[in-house]
Amino acid sequence: MPAIELDHVTKVYRRHGRRRQFATLKSALLTGSLVKHLRPDESFSALRDVSLTVPKGACYGVIGRNGSGKSTLLKLVAGITKPTSGVVGVTGRVSALIELGAGFHPEISGRENVFINGIMLGLSRREISDRFDEIVEFAELEDVIEAPVKTYSSGMYLRLGFAVAINVNPDILLVDEVLAVGDEGFSLKCLDKFAEFKRRGKTILLVTHGLSLVERFCDEAVWLEAGQNRTSGDPKRVVQMYLADVEQAEDQHLAAEDAKAQRTPVTQAPPPGPMTEPAAEGAASAEPEETADVSEPEAADDDEPPANMFVAKEGRWGSGAVRIEQVTLEGSRGPAHVFHTGEAMTIRMRINAVHRVDDFAFGVSIFSSDGVCCYGTNTNIEEMESESLEGEGEVVFAIERLDLVEGTYKLDVAVHKRDGFSYDYHRLLYTFRVKSRTKDAGIYRPRHVWRFTDNVRFKKPDDRSDD
Amino acid sequence: MLSNLRQLFRCRGLIQILVARELKARYRGSVLGFFWSFVNPLLLLLVYSFVFTVIIQRGEIVDLEPYAVFLFCGLLPWTWFSASLSEGANALLVGGNLIKKVMFPAEILPVVAVVSNMIHFVFGLPILFGFLWFYAMPLRLTELVWFPVVMAVQFILTLGLVMVLAALTVHFRDIKDLLANLLTLWFFATPIIYPMSVVPPRGKAFMDLNPFSHLAISYQEILFYDGPFGHWKWLLALAVAGAVLFLLGYWLFDRLRDSFADEV
Numbered sequence: 110m111p112a113i114e115l116d117h118v119t120k121v122y123r124r125h126g127r128r129r130q131f132a133t134l135k136s137a138l139l140t141g142s143l144v145k146h147l148r149p150d151e152s153f154s155a156l157r158d159v160s161l162t163v164p165k166g167a168c169y170g171v172i173g174r175n176g177s178g179k180s181t182l183l184k185l186v187a188g189i190t191k192p193t194s195g196v197v198g199v200t201g202r203v204s205a206l207i208e209l210g211a212g213f214h215p216e217i218s219g220r221e222n223v224f225i226n227g228i229m230l231g232l233s234r235r236e237i238s239d240r241f242d243e244i245v246e247f248a249e250l251e252d253v254i255e256a257p258v259k260t261y262s263s264g265m266y267l268r269l270g271f272a273v274a275i276n277v278n279p280d281i282l283l284v285d286e287v288l289a290v291g292d293e294g295f296s297l298k299c300l301d302k303f304a305e306f307k308r309r310g311k312t313i314l315l316v317t318h319g320l321s322l323v324e325r326f327c328d329e330a331v332w333l334e335a336g337q338n339r340t341s342g343d344p345k346r347v348v349q350m351y352l353a354d355v356e357q358a359e360d361q362h363l364a365a366e367d368a369k370a371q372r373t374p375v376t377q378a379p380p381p382g383p384m385t386e387p388a389a390e391g392a393a394s395a396e397p398e399e400t401a402d403v404s405e406p407e408a409a410d411d412d413e414p415p416a417n418m419f420v421a422k423e424g425r426w427g428s429g430a431v432r433i434e435q436v437t438l439e440g441s442r443g444p445a446h447v448f449h450t451g452e453a454m455t456i457r458m459r460i461n462a463v464h465r466v467d468d469f470a471f472g473v474s475i476f477s478s479d480g481v482c483c484y485g486t487n488t489n490i491e492e493m494e495s496e497s498l499e500g501e502g503e504v505v506f507a508i509e510r511l512d513l514v515e516g517t518y519k520l521d522v523a524v525h526k527r528d529g530f531s532y533d534y535h536r537l538l539y540t541f542r543v544k545s546r547t548k549d550a551g552i553y554r555p556r557h558v559w560r561f562t563d564n565v566r567f568k569k570p571d572d573r574s575d576d
Numbered sequence: 577m578l579s580n581l582r583q584l585f586r587c588r589g590l591i592q593i594l595v596a597r598e599l600k601a602r603y604r605g606s607v608l609g610f611f612w613s614f615v616n617p618l619l620l621l622l623v624y625s626f627v628f629t630v631i632i633q634r635g636e637i638v639d640l641e642p643y644a645v646f647l648f649c650g651l652l653p654w655t656w657f658s659a660s661l662s663e664g665a666n667a668l669l670v671g672g673n674l675i676k677k678v679m680f681p682a683e684i685l686p687v688v689a690v691v692s693n694m695i696h697f698v699f700g701l702p703i704l705f706g707f708l709w710f711y712a713m714p715l716r717l718t719e720l721v722w723f724p725v726v727m728a729v730q731f732i733l734t735l736g737l738v739m740v741l742a743a744l745t746v747h748f749r750d751i752k753d754l755l756a757n758l759l760t761l762w763f764f765a766t767p768i769i770y771p772m773s774v775v776p777p778r779g780k781a782f783m784d785l786n787p788f789s790h791l792a793i794s795y796q797e798i799l800f801y802d803g804p805f806g807h808w809k810w811l812l813a814l815a816v817a818g819a820v821l822f823l824l825g826y827w828l829f830d831r832l833r834d835s836f837a838d839e840v
Contacts, residue, residue, distance in 0.1 A: 122838060123838070123839075184676075184837070187679055188679050189675075189676065189677070189678070189679055189837050190834075190837040190838055191834045203679070205677075205678070205679065207677050207678075208673065208676075208677035208678075211673045211674060211676075211677035211678050212673070212674050212678060212680075214597055214601050216600075216601040216604040216605065217597060217600055217601050217604065221597065221600070224593065225593050225594065225597055228589060228590050228593055229590065229674070229678055229680060230678065231679075233589075234589065257604070
């Protein structure tokens with residue numbers, strides 16, 4: 110017999126919009142339509158036709174984006190709310206770690222709150238007395254248990270709530286993202302407690318954004334997407350599919366932002382008054398004072414204060430004599446905005462010079478999301494001497510291995526004179542993300558291997574180096 | 577319905593602890609602490625006595641001395657009644673966290689509102705009886721046995737009303753504001769600051785429809801007026817009406833129960 114069984118469960122919530130007329134109060138009460146008749150424009154489905162079975166003793170993970178119906182699922186299993194249609198079957202005593210310390214009264218002491226909360230969760234006064242010390246010890250609140258709960262820090266508050274709820278000794282434990290509670294040490298203790306539950310053959314339903322936890326801890330997982338069961342089964346597979354989908358969505362999001370950036374018109378600022386019309390004559394004739402205005406990280410004769418290049422201000426400027434008309438980022442499988450550490454990355458720029466230009470340099474630099482320049486170069490620095498450029502063309506900057514750590518990065522691309530005068534400068538207009546399975550620190554990940562003498566042993570093979 | 581009542585009975589431990597919490601929390605942090613339960617009715621009485629003996633002269637109304645005692649007999653139960661109603665109507669909203677996040681029998685919240693206010697009423701009784709003793713009012717045991725009966729009737733009637741109000745307030749928040757004003761009107765439409773005898777005959781029929789009139793009159797007859805308790809027929813009729821109201825209220829509450837977690 111499964112511990113939890115959902116059979117084609119749908120839950121419809123009413124949106125709180127305009128209130129119904131008070132005049133309908135009477136009829137609503139008489140016909141019971143208060144609960145049943147929801148106009149479609151006033152309602153939305155938090156869960157749509159979800160079926161799943163959690164066998165007894167299993168640890169079942171629920172993942173999905175915000176608003177995908179995870180918490181609604183837990184509330185249905187907990188019996189806090191009823192399904193609009195379908196059947197929710199639960200066998201055994203349930204304890205829900207949905208909102209910790211939900212029944213705490215701020216004015217009274219932790220001790221009294223433990224008793225009240227315990228009784229609310231279904232313990233008898235005696236049972237609580239027996240477990241009281243254990244609860245307080247688990248919450249690590251021995252010193253302050255007599256103080257009113259309102260004097261507790263939020264971490265203490267949640268820890269106490271967790272300690273009570275976990276000591277209810279349920280057959281089924283519902284957990285909603287509560288491992289964010291407290292510090293590292295407490296999280297580990299919670300995990301130990303969950304592991305103990307698992308050993309004792311109890312069922313756990315775990316809602317979390319901690320995907321690695323799901324992979325490590327759960328026997329099965331379900332991925333909810335917009336209230337529907339997208340896929341379920343082996344947690345590793347479910348998590349992989351979810352991650353792939355998140356990446357794809359991110360990619361689309363970044364692509365949309367780039368599309369917006371491409372439309373950014375060439376502004377005249379910061380250099381005042383350069384020609385913006387490519388057709389205009391003498392576009393390349395620069396006034397000297399403009400040159401100084403353009404902060405140019407890669408310019409060899411950069412005499413601006415270095416702080417300037419860390420100002421992460423997006424924009425596009427330049428005379429327009431040469432234009433970068435399109436910038437495309439490509440990964441190993443075509444255009445992309447999400448890359449994995451170590452993947453190849455190609456920056457493709459479509460350029461156009463209406464008139465022949467013979468003094469030019471192309472530059473590329475990568476900034477981390479907090480504005481640190483990770484890498485920057487241009488053709489001038491790399492000692493390529495410009496000869497001529499006319500008409501449409503393509504410039505490709507190919508990075509063989511993008512050895513950056515996980516994070517969001519912004520890209521500058523530019524074409525300018527060798528002395529720094531901008532033709533077309535795209536400042537921080539392109540965003541890409543780097544993903545990594547390894548949560549290493551810093552910006553740059555050099556390719557590396559670890560080597561040890563025989564007496565240094567590890568349990569698992571080190572997978573730190575890239576695949 | 578029967579199983580519901582049994583369930584409610586089974587939750588008495590929880591009700592008890594929540595009432596205790598309510599009482600403890602209410603005066604936590606104040607200097608006088610629990611004494612406020614005594615001081616509050618005393619101050620209330622002082623205000624009303626001052627208004628109705630010094631500012632407004634009662635004129636020809638006789639048979640109402642000492643007025644403070646008369647006033648107290650109606651005022652103390654009224655405080656229980658009105659506070660229960662306004663707190664109870666709000667109980668589900670205030671305790672929304674419990675309904676939404678914990679498996680929790682929702683009816684406990686209105687019950688706790690009524691019971692904790694009853695405790696306050698009981699704490700006010702020593703002061704009332706102190707007054708009675710001070711003015712050497714004649715108290716007969718044969719009348720005093722009715723006192724718990726009146727309390728029981730008031731309890732069931734209040735609970736019935738609170739059940740209805742609590743359930744409806746979840747859906748119609750307007751009730752909260754409506755109720756506050758209605759209670760003021762209700763207070764003046766009840767023989768608390770004036771005796772029933774001054775009500776003109778035309779108003780009397782209306783007064784008889786007001787359930788709290790009969791409670792107030794009962795308290796006054798038992799404690800204030802000498803002579804046998806003559807209002808018992810009305811009281812028993814009210815008990816039946818109160819019981820019916822309670823059952824209806826509970827039925828309505830039960831019917832709307834599933835919507836609470838979604839609407840609170």
